Amino acid sequence: MATYIPTRPLDHIGHDQKPPSPPQGGGDDGRSDGYPNYGARLRRARLGLICAIVTVSMVFISLTSAYIVRRGLPTYDAVKQGYFRDWGEVPLPWLLLAINTAILLVSSITMEGARRQITRRAALAPVQSIPGVSLGEEKNFPWLAITVVLGFGFLLGQWLAWGELKARGFFVNTNPDSSFIYLFTGAHALHLFGGVVAMIWAGVTSLLHRPVEARRIAIDVTAWYWHFMAVLWIYLFALFGFMR
Amino acid sequence: MATSATVHAHAPEGFIRKYIFSLDHKIIGIQYFFLALTAVWVGMFLSLLMRLHLIFPTASLPLIGEIKPEQYLSLLTMHGTIMVFFVLTTAPQGGFGNYFLPIQIGAPDMAFPVLNMLSFWTTFVAFVVMIAAFFVQGGAPLHGWTGYPPLSAIPQAGPGEGLGADLWITSIAIFCLASLMGALNFLTTTLDMRAKGMTLMRMPLTVWSWFITAILGLLAFGVLLSAGILLLLDRNMGTSFYVPLVVVNGQILGHKGGSPLLWQHLFWFFGHPEVYIAILPGMGVTSQILSTFSRKPIFGYKAMVYAMLAIGFFGFMVWGHHMFMSGMSPYSAFAFSILTMCIGVPSAIKTFNWLGTMYKARIRFQTPMLYAIGFVSLFVSGGLSGPFLAQPVLDIQLHDTYFVVGHFHLIMGVAAIFGMFAATYYWVPKMFGRMMNEFWGRIHFFITLLGTYAIFMPMHYLGIAGGTRRYSQYTEVAYLAKLQPIHQFMTYAAIITIAAQFIFVINLFWTIFKGPKASDNPWEATTLEWTTATPPPHDNFGGVTPVVHNGPYEYGVPGAAKDYVMQTDPAISTAGAH
Numbered sequence: 001m002a003t004y005i006p007t008r009p010l011d012h013i014g015h016d017q018k019p020p021s022p023p024q025g026g027g028d029d030g031r032s033d034g035y036p037n038y039g040a041r042l043r044r045a046r047l048g049l050i051c052a053i054v055t056v057s058m059v060f061i062s063l064t065s066a067y068i069v070r071r072g073l074p075t076y077d078a079v080k081q082g083y084f085r086d087w088g089e090v091p092l093p094w095l096l097l098a099i100n101t102a103i104l105l106v107s108s109i110t111m112e113g114a115r116r117q118i119t120r121r122a123a124l125a126p127v128q129s130i131p132g133v134s135l136g137e138e139k140n141f142p143w144l145a146i147t148v149v150l151g152f153g154f155l156l157g158q159w160l161a162w163g164e165l166k167a168r169g170f171f172v173n174t175n176p177d178s179s180f181i182y183l184f185t186g187a188h189a190l191h192l193f194g195g196v197v198a199m200i201w202a203g204v205t206s207l208l209h210r211p212v213e214a215r216r217i218a219i220d221v222t223a224w225y226w227h228f229m230a231v232l233w234i235y236l237f238a239l240f241g242f243m244r
Numbered sequence: 245m246a247t248s249a250t251v252h253a254h255a256p257e258g259f260i261r262k263y264i265f266s267l268d269h270k271i272i273g274i275q276y277f278f279l280a281l282t283a284v285w286v287g288m289f290l291s292l293l294m295r296l297h298l299i300f301p302t303a304s305l306p307l308i309g310e311i312k313p314e315q316y317l318s319l320l321t322m323h324g325t326i327m328v329f330f331v332l333t334t335a336p337q338g339g340f341g342n343y344f345l346p347i348q349i350g351a352p353d354m355a356f357p358v359l360n361m362l363s364f365w366t367t368f369v370a371f372v373v374m375i376a377a378f379f380v381q382g383g384a385p386l387h388g389w390t391g392y393p394p395l396s397a398i399p400q401a402g403p404g405e406g407l408g409a410d411l412w413i414t415s416i417a418i419f420c421l422a423s424l425m426g427a428l429n430f431l432t433t434t435l436d437m438r439a440k441g442m443t444l445m446r447m448p449l450t451v452w453s454w455f456i457t458a459i460l461g462l463l464a465f466g467v468l469l470s471a472g473i474l475l476l477l478d479r480n481m482g483t484s485f486y487v488p489l490v491v492v493n494g495q496i497l498g499h500k501g502g503s504p505l506l507w508q509h510l511f512w513f514f515g516h517p518e519v520y521i522a523i524l525p526g527m528g529v530t531s532q533i534l535s536t537f538s539r540k541p542i543f544g545y546k547a548m549v550y551a552m553l554a555i556g557f558f559g560f561m562v563w564g565h566h567m568f569m570s571g572m573s574p575y576s577a578f579a580f581s582i583l584t585m586c587i588g589v590p591s592a593i594k595t596f597n598w599l600g601t602m603y604k605a606r607i608r609f610q611t612p613m614l615y616a617i618g619f620v621s622l623f624v625s626g627g628l629s630g631p632f633l634a635q636p637v638l639d640i641q642l643h644d645t646y647f648v649v650g651h652f653h654l655i656m657g658v659a660a661i662f663g664m665f666a667a668t669y670y671w672v673p674k675m676f677g678r679m680m681n682e683f684w685g686r687i688h689f690f691i692t693l694l695g696t697y698a699i700f701m702p703m704h705y706l707g708i709a710g711g712t713r714r715y716s717q718y719t720e721v722a723y724l725a726k727l728q729p730i731h732q733f734m735t736y737a738a739i740i741t742i743a744a745q746f747i748f749v750i751n752l753f754w755t756i757f758k759g760p761k762a763s764d765n766p767w768e769a770t771t772l773e774w775t776t777a778t779p780p781p782h783d784n785f786g787g788v789t790p791v792v793h794n795g796p797y798e799y800g801v802p803g804a805a806k807d808y809v810m811q812t813d814p815a816i817s818t819a820g821a822h
Contacts, residue, residue, distance in 0.1 A: 044355050044436045051428040051462055058466035062513070066474060066506055070485060075501030078489065086484075086501040173482035176501065183477070 038122075038213035045221045053228050056191060060232060063187065064239065067180050071243065088175030089244050093164040100157035101237055107150035108230040111199075114143035115223035122216040144203055144219065147226070151196040158189050177244075184236050192229045198222040255782035265365075267357035268782060272364050273343025274675065279368060280335035281749075283326050284661075286375070290323040292742055295735040299728070301717040316716035317386035318404050322378070324389030325412065328518065329419050330371050332660050336525030337461070338367065338426060340667045341454040343675060345430060347773040348448050350439025350790040352783040355432040359425050366422035374415035377408040385409040388714070390511060391416075393486035393504045397478040400492045410479065413472050420469040423461050430458035439772070441792030445549070446811070448771045448796040449542065452549050453528025456556045457521050463560065464517040471510035478502065505570055512563035519656050520559045523623075524552060526663020527594060530616045532796075533666050534601045536769045537613035539807050541797040543600030544593070551590035551597075558587045568636045569643050577636040584634035591627055595620065611685030612767070615666035618693050619659055625697070626655025629704060644714070647707025650700045658696045665692070665748070672752070673766050677779045678759030681751050688747045695741030702730045770808050771796050 074083035127133055162182070165171075170178040202218040256262050263271060296303070297311040297319075304310045311319070342360065346353055354360045377384045382403040387396035391413070399406045434455045438447070447455075474485040478499070486507045487499035535542040542548060564572060564580035598620050607613065629651040633639050642648060665688075673679050703711075711718070711727050718724040718731065765774040772792070776785050790812050798809035809815065 040436070044432055047432045047436055048356060048359075048428055051431050055424050055428070055462050055466045058463055059470050062467040062470040062510055063474075066470070066485065066510065069506055069509070070503065073501065073503050073506075075488060172477070173484075173498075176484060179477065179483040179485065183473075187473075 038211075038217065042217050042220060045217050046224065049221050049224055053225070056228075056232075059187065060184075060235075063180075063184060067184075067239070067243070070176050070180070086175065088177050090165065090170050090175070090177045090181050091168060092181070092240060093161050096157060096161050096164060097237065100154055100161065101233065103150055103154045103157060104230050104233055107147050107154065108227050110143050110150060111147045111223045111226045113141070114147060115220055117141070117143055118212070118216045118219045122212050125212050144199060148196060148199050148203070151192065151199065151226075155189055155193060155196070158185055161185070181240070184239075188229070188233060188236060191232075195222060195226050195229055198225065265361060267353070267361055269342050269346050269354045269357065269360060270675075270780065270784075272360050273339050273341070275364050276334055276338035276342055276367070277340070279364075279371060280331050280339055280664075283330035283334065283371060287323050287326040287331060288742055288745065290319045290326070292738065294319050294323065295738045297716065298718065299732045299735045301719055311716075313716040314386055314403050315383070317388075317714070318378075318384040318408075320714065321386060321388050321404075321412070322374075322384045325374065325416075327657065328389055328522070329416070330367075330374070332522035332656065333419075333423065333518070334367060335664050336529075336660065336667070337430070337454060337457050337521065338364065340450075340529070340664075340671065341430060341457070341525060342426075344671065344773055345451055345454050346433060346437065347776065347780060347784050348451050348771050349434065349437060349442050350772050350785070350792060351433060351437035352785070352789075354429050355437055356429050360429050363422050363425040363429065366418055366425065370415045370418035370422060373411050373418060377404075377411040377415070380407040380411065382406045382408050385412045390515065391475070391507070392511075393475065393478065393502075393507050394488070394490050396507075397475055397487045397499075397502075398490060398492060398497065399479060400495075400497075410476070413476050413479070417469055417472045417476075420465040420472070423465045424469075427458040427461035427465070430454055431462065434458070439790050439792055442811075445546065446792055446795050448528075449531040449545070449548055449552075450525070450528040450771075452552055453524045453526075453531075456552050457524045460517040460521050460524075460556050460559060464514045464521070467510055468514035471507060471514070474510075475507065505567070508567050508570060509563070512566045513560070515566065516563045517556070517559045519652075520555055522656055522660045523663070524555070526619055526660045526666075527552065527623075529663050529667045529670070530598065530619045531594075531601075532769075532771070533612045533616040533670055534598055534620075535797045535799065536670075536767055537608045537610060537616070538602050538605035539608070539799045540601055540605045541795075541799055543597040543603075545795065545797065547593055548597055551593040554590040555587060558583060558590070562587065565634055565639070568639045574636070581634050581636055585631055588627075588631055591623075595624055595627075610669075610767075611680065611682060611689060612666050612670035614686065614689045615662050615669060618689065619662040619666060621693070622654050622659040622662055622696070625701075626651060626653075626659055630655070642707055644712055645707035646703040646711045646713050649713050650703030650707060653700045653703070654696075658700065662692075665689075668752070670767065671773075672755060673762035674773055674778055674780070676756045676759075677762055678755050679762045679766060680755045680759060684747050684751045688744055688751065691744035691747075692741060695737055695744060698737035699734050699741060702734055706730050768806070768808050770794070770798055770810050772811055775810055775812050 071087055073085075075086045076083055162185070165178065165181070170181075172179055172182040198218070199222050202215060202222055205215050205218055255268070256266070262268075266272060266275075293305070293308065293311065294316065296305065297316055302310060342354070382405070385391075385396065385404045385408045386402050387405065387409065395401050395405065396409055396413075399409065434447075434451060474483075477483045478486050482498055484499040484502035486504055487497070487502040488504070489500040490497045531542050531548055562580055562584045564576055565584045568577055568580075602617075629647065633642060633648065633651060669680055669685055706727055707713075709727055711724065711730070715724075718728060762778050764776070764778045767774070772790055773780070775790060791814075792811050793814045794809055794811050796811055798811075798813075800807050801809050804815070
């Protein structure tokens with residue numbers, strides 16, 4: 001064993017002269033004992049989700065910035081030789097949007113129910129596999145299915161809201177406000193639809209008899225994404241409310 | 245080497261799963277590399293056409309014919325776009341980052357291999373859509389790589405602004421999605437998949453550079469995506485986000501009240517970090533190579549890390565310096581100017597540390613090292629004109645001249661390309677198991693270095709003399725016609741430099757198929773990719789997981805048997821017990 005001195009001393013050298021502790025830091029690649037390391041996979045999936053949430057947030061932050069800037073801009077009228085504001089407020093179908101908001105909030109609660117249900121199942125899975133051990137009758141409340149239905153309900157509600165706007169004569173190019181309303185709600189609906197697809201995928205995995213831990217990861221990440229969608233919608237709702 | 249036994253992952257069999265739709269980060273890295281190599285030849289060919297047109301404006305070129313002014317603008321647009329997105333963003337991060345980030349942190353693959361594959365193929369689709377713009381009615385768009393509206397937002401504005409511009413924006417939007425997927429993967433991999441002992445401050449500076457680049461990408465590309473969607477809506481749905489009341493050919497269009505400046509803000513909020521997305525990986529690989537070939541630890545490792553973080557941080561605060569000409573408030577311009585010059589501080593720290601690393605070193609002047617030194621040279625040459633342009637008063641004089649073209653080509657274009665060349669010569673032995681030809685590598689280096697200076701340095705003089713950029717002909721204006729000899733010189737330099745790139749490509753492909761076999765650690769470097777087989781096995785470390793004990797640049801360690809200590813060598817750690 002070489003006994004040479006490092007050019008750049010390690011942290012523990014010079015402090016206590018104790019034998020070196022095992023190297024710190026670093027991640028786990030999830031393949032240490034031949035079994036998939038679900039804990040590491042879950043952590044990784046959540047980390048990936050945080051990155052995805054950051055980037056979706058950047059999309060909506062930039063759209064908000066465009067919204068605020070565009071709202072404050074005057075436009076030049078060559079005939080009148082002066083500036084005027086062409087913003088044009090859109091009367092929103094507030095009642096419909098409030099019902100939609102309520103649907104989305106309830107769906108967030110049911111999604112949390114699905115997440116906790118699968119977390120409990122994943123935790124109890126090793127115990128249940130012991131012969132003779134029973135945990136009583138397992139509750140199979142269909143949290144996920146209800147959330148999918150509510151998700152589609154929200155999308156249907158948004159569709160109705162767009163129909164209502166059209167009926168009132170506001171199309172995507174009617175005025176800047178209506179452009180932004182369609183843009184924000186459309187972008188949110190698209191992202192939310194992604195969440196519904198993820199939920200359906202998570203449901204399909206349970207039919208495919210995938211390990212409960214794998215299903216748990218899918219549902220856990222989808223649930224956090226779904227909560228983010230609810231928060232994002234409340235933000236948009238507030239933005240529309242405060243900006244008029 | 246301390247290791248722990250792990251299950252050996254099996255490589256997929258069958259050509260399609262192994263080489264086309266591969267989940268292996270190494271294959272995906274090589275796919276990105278060759279995509280960028282294809283793109284750079286397309287981009288370079290376009291620049292050759294532009295340079296030929298500038299000195300022979302009425303000449304009829306073989307197969308192409310005479311280049312009309314609007315075609316010149318199409319060439320300019322597509323050259324910039326292809327080079328910035330599909331070369332400068334794709335090769336350093338998607339190519340080398342994909343291949344070496346997991347290996348350098350001791351991971352078997354990226355965190356999300358399927359997403360990684362998806363990310364590459366999405367980039368590929370974006371490239372195909374971009375190239376398709378050449379072949380549709382009207383041809384490629386005219387609006388430059390920055391796509392300023394109203395030109396970019398009005399299909400009637402000119403040939404190429406119809407379907408060609410739609411394809412251009414769509415391609416950029418697809419590219420944004422691909423880059424976001426890539427950034428997400430890079431961040432998760434770096435944060436969560438490091439081997440035991442690979443603390444953040446033991447990561448090679450290459451890993452730091454890819455990590456910081458991924459953060460910038462994650463924050464920046466979403467903004468460009470939003471901006472692109474607004475532009476598509478303005479073009480196709482009749483909205484007025486960017487387009488004010490416009491009259492085209494005597495006809496009033498339906499838009500009113502939009503602000504072209506809104507696009508500029510959103511675009512440059514992405515665009516300036518994009519400059520660092522292009523250059524940071526080059527900084528990382530330069531640090532790595534300078535240390536390895538100087539046989540000395542990198543001078544000021546932590547300072548290098550913090551400098552890169554500072555560059556990334558300030559990169560988000562300076563977008564306004566691209567818009568001094570837009571009539572912004574002098575107070576805003578002042579703030580952007582000061583913040584821009586602040587970036588000079590971490591940049592200078594990096595340059596100082598690179599020079600400090602080489603100071604009094606027994607330098608091995610092999611091709612990767614030559615390119616790394618070339619990177620430093622170009623970074624300084626291109627960087628020094630930055631503080632000039634950061635002054636609003638000077639910028640108003642210089643902004644629409646060749647001075648700016650010279651500045652960004654030196655620092656963002658060629659310096660980043662030199663980073664890629666350095667990385668190619670350095671890592672091809674590991675990637676393909678064969679050594680590149682040293683003699684031809686040096687010939688390639690010297691012609692390319694002198695050639696790039698010959699092309700881009702005169703642009704600064706041209707700009708100071710009032711040589712405007714973006715014009716397709718300079719012969720018809722008296723004072724510009726006098727500058728024509730400079731254009732002739734630059735074109736001949738470009739022809740020679742482009743010809744020299746054949747040396748590189750022939751050397752590369754000859755090496756891949758016929759080159760002499762490389763050992764596992766031909767450069768006697770210390771980082772983890774040099775501890776594994778050449779080329780690395782499917783799971784990178786052949787069924788073992790490396791354990792890291794040292795920093796990445798332990799060269800010239802007193803008392804050691806060799807002048808370098810691998811990151812996995814426990815000897816330094818145990819020295820602490822004595």
